[in-house]
Structures are given as structure tokens and as C-alpha cells.
Amino acid sequence: MKSKSIVILFSVLLLISGIIVLRKPSSRSLLSSRFIGTVSSVTMECRGGSYTLIKRDRDWFLEEGNVLFICKNGIVDDFLEKLYGLEIIETAGSSREVWGDLGVAENNHHSTTLKNGNETVKLFWGKKSAGGREIFIRRNNEESVYVTAFPGNTIYTERWDWANLKIIPFDSDTSEIISLVFYRDGQKYSIIRKDFWELMFSQGTARLDSGKINLLLERIKNLKGEAARLKKDGDGMLPAGSLIINLAGNTTLSLIFLKDKKDNYFAAEKDGVYLYRINRAERNAVLPGLKYLLDHF
Incomplete structure (x- = not known):
């Protein structure tokens, strides 16, 4: 009797599971x-x-x-x-x-x-x-x-x-930057690393806020465009400055900035093929830092 009940119970469970399987899409x-x-x-x-x-x-x-x-x-x-x-x-x-x-x-x-x-x-x-x-x-x-x-x-x-629009191929830590040269309106501004923490102008004695400079370098390192084109398509744009970054190991990165008639900013590696349009947020993140350098020179 007991074994018969077990068989019946097993059959019912099997039937229920079969119904569930059949109903599942x-x-x-x-x-x-x-x-x-x-x-x-x-x-x-x-x-x-x-x-x-x-x-x-x-x-x-x-x-x-x-x-x-x-x-x-x-x-x-x-x-x-x-x-x-x-x-x-x-x-x-x-x-x-x-x-x-x-x-x-x-x-x-x-x-x-x-x-x-x-x-x-x-x-x-x-x-x-x-x-x-x-x-x-x-x-x-x-x-x-x-x-x-x-x-x-x-x-x-x-x-x-979809595209990786990072403008300069620089993935190292900013502490590897040993000097920075910024050209604008015919003027040259040069910064050197005095030690691990401190950056200073190569001329003059004005002290710089190293925290602000390192933040600027970090933003430049991660600068991204929002669209790109061949650099030759930038003919006729106005120059808006250039930046030379010297890294440890005799590596140099050169970046040029351009501006069109609508006040849109562009950037490109000096020897690169592509010209990247910089969106307003990226531009506003970098330009105050550059202005800080000019104000303290």
C-alpha cells in the first residue's frame, strides 16, 4: 500500500512538471x-x-x-x-x-x-x-x-x-612630465619640474600652485575630442596656441590648438593626422588652467 502511494505521488509530480514545461514558452x-x-x-x-x-x-x-x-x-x-x-x-x-x-x-x-x-x-x-x-x-x-x-x-x-577620441597618446602618470612649454600670441611660457612635487617657471621667481598645475596636466593628458576630421581640413583656421610636453626618457608630445570663425576650438598632435573638435566642457576644463599660467608669469 505504501509503495503504491509512492508510485501515485511520483506520477502526479511528473505530470505537474510536464505541464509546467509545456506551459513555459x-x-x-x-x-x-x-x-x-x-x-x-x-x-x-x-x-x-x-x-x-x-x-x-x-x-x-x-x-x-x-x-x-x-x-x-x-x-x-x-x-x-x-x-x-x-x-x-x-x-x-x-x-x-x-x-x-x-x-x-x-x-x-x-x-x-x-x-x-x-x-x-x-x-x-x-x-x-x-x-x-x-x-x-x-x-x-x-x-x-x-x-x-x-x-x-x-x-x-x-x-x-563609439570612437576613442583621446587627442594625445599619453597614458603615463603626470609625474613623468619634466617640462611644459606653452606658446600663445608669440609668447613662450616654460615650466620645469623642480622636484617630484613642485613645478615652476624656468624664468622668474613666481611661485606656482603645483596642485593646480598637476590638475591642468591631468586634464590635458585626458583631453578628448567630440568629433574628428583630417588635419588638412583645418586649413584657414586661426592658431590658438601650442603645447609641448617633455616626458622622462626623451619623449616629446606636441599639441596645437586652432579656432574657427565660430569660436569652436580644435586640437591635434603636431605630427598627427587627425584634428579633433573640443567640446565646450573639455575646453572649459583646460583653458582656466592655461589662463592661470599666463596670469602668474
Whole structure:
């Protein structure tokens, strides 16, 4: 009797678990691991234009005309990893009217085209759910509109947000800077490191606030642009100063500043190829420090 009860109980549990399995919706990946692992280009399109990211060896680049700008470390791979992790939650509809209602028609504001050489997958991004956690999406020219988890605002990223726009290749500690020369309006301002902590003018006896100088050097070291172009495109701009940074080990970094007629500031390495536009926040972080130097010379 006891063994019979155990058999019945086991059968009931098995039946319940079977019902649960049957009721659980089967998850389907939006993209296969085989495909996502071999993607070599990503094109983002929206009503305001389009741009393309391409892979060379292991690195990703933003393609801008005939110029390639290296992307931030891992940012594209992280995005592809998010796409690979997307699973189809449900099918929202299969008519063209539904595509329009959910904002996933061919002329939608946002789409992502992934290529691996032989295969192309185009994703049309639609509206987010009311809670913002899910998004409607269509794959290639399929009629079905799917609901997936929202992979984050990366699908709306502006082109320059992908690129590493650090202006000077300087990753060392600022204590390695042994001297700094700033030219402006025909005048030369030279600062040398007296010891580990103190920086002073090479001429004169005016004392400097080393904390302010080191903060200025840190900001210059991390100076980033918000867009870039070939330096030759800066012909006709007005010079706005130059900066020479001498590092330990006989390494020299030269930075030039330019200004256009609209009072936009640009910076470039003296021997570099690219000219970077400096946004107002970056400019306002650096210029007070330079003004401090001029005021105390």
C-alpha cells in the first residue's frame, strides 16, 4: 500500500512538471552564436544618416570617409554580446500594418545591419514597451515582429560615441612630465619640474600652485575630442596656441590648438593626422588652467 502511494505521488509530480514545461514558452535566440562571432561590420542607420563600424584583425574602427578611427576598447564586442543574448519573448504580429504601428517598418528611425562577409542580418528597431524593458524588432524582411528584451541605448548611439577620441597618446602618470612649454600670441611660457612635487617657471621667481598645475596636466593628458576630421581640413583656421610636453626618457608630445570663425576650438598632435573638435566642457576644463599660467608669469 505504501509503495503504491509512492508510485501515485511520483506520477502526479511528473505530470505537474510536464505541464509546467509545456506551459513555459520556448525561448529562441534572435541571432546565432556562429553568426555573431564572425561579424566583421556593423552599420547603424537612422533618419539623420548612417555610419559603419568595421573590424580589422581584433580591433574595431569607425569608418568616416577614407579615415578609420579606432573604437573604445570592447565597446562593439559588448554590443554584439548583448545582441547574441537577445531571445524572442513572443511574436507581436505579422502584418505590415503592425510594423507601422510598432515603428519597425523599413524606413524606421533606427536599424542595425550586421555582416560577416557572406551573410547579412538587418534588424529594424521599433518602439519600446511602456516599461522600457522590451522592444519590438523585425529581422531582415521577415513578416513577423518580435518582442525582445531592450539591449540598452547602444542601438541609439551617436557615431562619435563609439570612437576613442583621446587627442594625445599619453597614458603615463603626470609625474613623468619634466617640462611644459606653452606658446600663445608669440609668447613662450616654460615650466620645469623642480622636484617630484613642485613645478615652476624656468624664468622668474613666481611661485606656482603645483596642485593646480598637476590638475591642468591631468586634464590635458585626458583631453578628448567630440568629433574628428583630417588635419588638412583645418586649413584657414586661426592658431590658438601650442603645447609641448617633455616626458622622462626623451619623449616629446606636441599639441596645437586652432579656432574657427565660430569660436569652436580644435586640437591635434603636431605630427598627427587627425584634428579633433573640443567640446565646450573639455575646453572649459583646460583653458582656466592655461589662463592661470599666463596670469602668474
